[in-house]
Amino acid sequence: MGRGWGAVSWGAVRGDLPASLVVFLVALPLCVGIAVASGVPVELGLVTGVVGGLVVGVMPGSSLQVSGPAAGLTVLVAEAVDRYGLAGLGTIVLVAGLIQIGLGLLRLGRWFRAISVAVVHGMLTGIGLLLIAGQLHVLAGADTPPTGLAGLTGLPDLVGKLTGSGTAQVSLAVGVATIVVMLLWDTLPGRPGLVPGALVAVVAAAGAAAALRLPVDTIEVEGLLTAIRPSFGHWGGLADPGMLATVVTFALVASAESLFSAAAVDRLHRGPRTDFDRELVAQGTGNTVCGLLGALPMTAVIVRSSANVRAGARTKASRVLHGVWLLLFVAAVPGLVGLIPMPALAAVLVHAGCKLLPWRALPELWREHRGEAVVLVVTAAAILGTDLFTGVLVGLGLAVVKTAWETSHVRVTVHDDVDPVHVAITGNATFLRLPTILTTLDGLPDDRRVRLDLGGLRHVDHACRTALDTWIEAQNRDADVGVQVIAPRPAQDDRPRPVPAAE
Numbered sequence: 001m002g003r004g005w006g007a008v009s010w011g012a013v014r015g016d017l018p019a020s021l022v023v024f025l026v027a028l029p030l031c032v033g034i035a036v037a038s039g040v041p042v043e044l045g046l047v048t049g050v051v052g053g054l055v056v057g058v059m060p061g062s063s064l065q066v067s068g069p070a071a072g073l074t075v076l077v078a079e080a081v082d083r084y085g086l087a088g089l090g091t092i093v094l095v096a097g098l099i100q101i102g103l104g105l106l107r108l109g110r111w112f113r114a115i116s117v118a119v120v121h122g123m124l125t126g127i128g129l130l131l132i133a134g135q136l137h138v139l140a141g142a143d144t145p146p147t148g149l150a151g152l153t154g155l156p157d158l159v160g161k162l163t164g165s166g167t168a169q170v171s172l173a174v175g176v177a178t179i180v181v182m183l184l185w186d187t188l189p190g191r192p193g194l195v196p197g198a199l200v201a202v203v204a205a206a207g208a209a210a211a212l213r214l215p216v217d218t219i220e221v222e223g224l225l226t227a228i229r230p231s232f233g234h235w236g237g238l239a240d241p242g243m244l245a246t247v248v249t250f251a252l253v254a255s256a257e258s259l260f261s262a263a264a265v266d267r268l269h270r271g272p273r274t275d276f277d278r279e280l281v282a283q284g285t286g287n288t289v290c291g292l293l294g295a296l297p298m299t300a301v302i303v304r305s306s307a308n309v310r311a312g313a314r315t316k317a318s319r320v321l322h323g324v325w326l327l328l329f330v331a332a333v334p335g336l337v338g339l340i341p342m343p344a345l346a347a348v349l350v351h352a353g354c355k356l357l358p359w360r361a362l363p364e365l366w367r368e369h370r371g372e373a374v375v376l377v378v379t380a381a382a383i384l385g386t387d388l389f390t391g392v393l394v395g396l397g398l399a400v401v402k403t404a405w406e407t408s409h410v411r412v413t414v415h416d417d418v419d420p421v422h423v424a425i426t427g428n429a430t431f432l433r434l435p436t437i438l439t440t441l442d443g444l445p446d447d448r449r450v451r452l453d454l455g456g457l458r459h460v461d462h463a464c465r466t467a468l469d470t471w472i473e474a475q476n477r478d479a480d481v482g483v484q485v486i487a488p489r490p491a492q493d494d495r496p497r498p499v500p501a502a503e
Helices: 010-038 042-054 071-105 109-114 117-139 148-153 155-164 166-187 197-212 235-239 241-266 276-293 302-310 317-332 334-339 342-356 361-368 370-385 388-407 431-442 462-476
Strands: 066-068 299-301 410-415 421-429 450-460 483-485
Touching: 010 042, 010 066, 010 071, 010 117, 010 197, 010 302, 010 317, 010 342, 042 066, 042 276, 042 317, 066 276, 066 302, 066 317, 071 117, 071 235, 071 241, 071 276, 071 342, 109 241, 109 276, 117 148, 117 155, 117 166, 117 241, 117 342, 117 361, 117 370, 117 388, 148 155, 155 166, 166 197, 166 342, 197 334, 197 342, 235 241, 241 276, 241 299, 241 302, 241 388, 276 299, 299 302, 302 317, 317 334, 361 370, 370 388, 410 431, 421 431, 431 462, 450 462, 462 483
Parallel strands: 421 450, 450 483
Antiparallel strands: 066 299, 410 421
């Protein structure tokens, strides 16, 4: 195919068909695992993957990135299901999708690129830690904790349970073996490129658990028609401020994750670049459909997308076909999912959570931009201590404050060896630097005249302007001292006005 769905070329088909199989095999265990971790029927995760392929896959925006349920939304979805139920989740996803469509039509997609990378890394770090902490309990045969923080605080008790329960030890052994198989598979020099390690590990765990009759929990399968609960709007819940906040969080986090994924995928190939506004409309359309079906929310997912590019995909056909394979799997052999042990899926999610952690980014930030590293750590800590929405807001606020602090450089130079004392203020005078300015001015000799040079100021905000006016007026009350301003200061209307010098 050419740049889209134009003329078919045999070279494109040869690349897209095997690539679609690779993406399908990568997506299958992740769709199932994310659904289980989110507290919804496994079929709903597969439905979201199908919608990501068949609906979002054909829409304009990006060319090679793949959409589906994302590990980054797992914690948020689990909290929403616990608070509002599956019906409420459908409404939340539907409205969040409509918001995304509106943002794209208003051409606001490009503005998501203005979000601090440190905040995004912090968000993913917090999500990754919560995901790991929660799935470690499942790995040991325990129930998923009600909140991410409970998962962290409950880890010491989990260790105690492991020492006294043979069933928990067997479950942990299955989970650890699954992780080991995934890691070893990726290091094999002659491994088949079409088969991902996660699928190999899950199939091996399922086979071992069935053959040895191990006492581990397996996935419960409801059936596709039973699991899908069409949601045509439980609009009354939107009167709840908490639900509205959850809707906005879904929309913003899903949009940011999708567009950052698009930017990353664009660096992996030489094909057409992503149109961020159109991609946002496509993601919103997918989430609207998922909301109507009562399925999980979706984002563009970097793991599946990078696998698609590495497998040789050339056009959108690969991601559409991956949706076809998922649909055929759900329709033909859903019972196979019921053979998968829960600790094996938990191991896949622990592995996915570890990939969300900034193993390389944080040390580099600390060496080169320590302020950014602090923003990352604070954002992650705020998510762990509160919730995703609050944590991201804290991170964004801190990033804004950090930027304001860094850009408000001001220098106060005092020459007291001349008469009058010469004081020069240069740079950007904002309220963040007001303590420095006033401390210097208040420390000047009380019995000497002052020449205040403000010619080097590029910007003066209202707080600093008011403080300087007040200080000058106070000094000018003493005719024997006083202040001579030898450069104009910005007035309220930002036009320079002279300040009379003291006689």
